[in-house]
Amino acid sequence: MTTTASLHAKLDALYDVWLSLNPDSSAAEFNKFASFFSEDCTAYLLSMRELATPSIGRPGVVEGIKDVLKDTRIKERRVVERFENTSGSKISVEMNNRLLVHGKEIDVFPETATAVFDDKGLITNFKLYCCRSAVVEIIQDVTGVGPYRRQDKCH
Template sequence: MPTTSTLHDRLDALYTAWANLTPSSPPADFDKFAAFFDDDCRAWLLSMRELRTPSIGRKGVVDGVKEVLKDQRIEERRVVDRFESADGSKISVEMNNRLVVHGRELDPFPETATAVFNEKGLITDFKVYCCRSPIVEIVQDVTGEGPYKCHPVDN
């Protein structure tokens, strides 16, 4: 099993690859991102609250990150703290990132990511924990669609 330091380095590299992705990135860039994950992985790339079903496998990870990139991208990742499990197979990182959401900057955006790795150093389980309300508010303001849309009240 790789050391927790090595796993944190891999998670940092994953986020570097993620931050360099755009909706128009070539397939090779998405494959590079997916290569951090095990073939049978489960990943919640948006938020644990939002997704009932995780992205499954590398193809699912590519589809999932493409969906995330429709609304937001990581402009700058700022690590606040790092944690690891007692057995060293799970790491977590607390971040205060700067995002761009439909062309508007959102700074800071706090989130925590947790990744479980296998003995090959590939991610088998990935979860993002955050409150997406600030993102949803911007998406709704720009697109006119979203859960905070005002609905007329019938009297």
């Protein structure tokens, strides 16, 4: 029988792999990350707010995490609180992570991850909730690409 404690341990293990990844990681390392997900999973690896289309299936998860790592790496994961639903298949984790965005550090970055697991202990649905304004601002400053309009004068 799967317990919520074992599901939290699986999510912790997923994040351990995530922290070890970088854009130059091997295919085997990316596949290890994707192995935490079911074959037909749905995953929002960036933010529910920014992604119109989630990553679908393990190949989608690999491509999704590669896209995330182009701009952002988790340097330290700090769990604030853990939650679970009454059925025991859905868990959430509130975090205050330390990020590295194009060489610039953000400390503290609040994020909440929610994961739904199947009876095999694989993630079928993964969602990240956060406000990425601080991240997007750095990406825009470094790359010149982003949603924020530049203002020359305040008044």
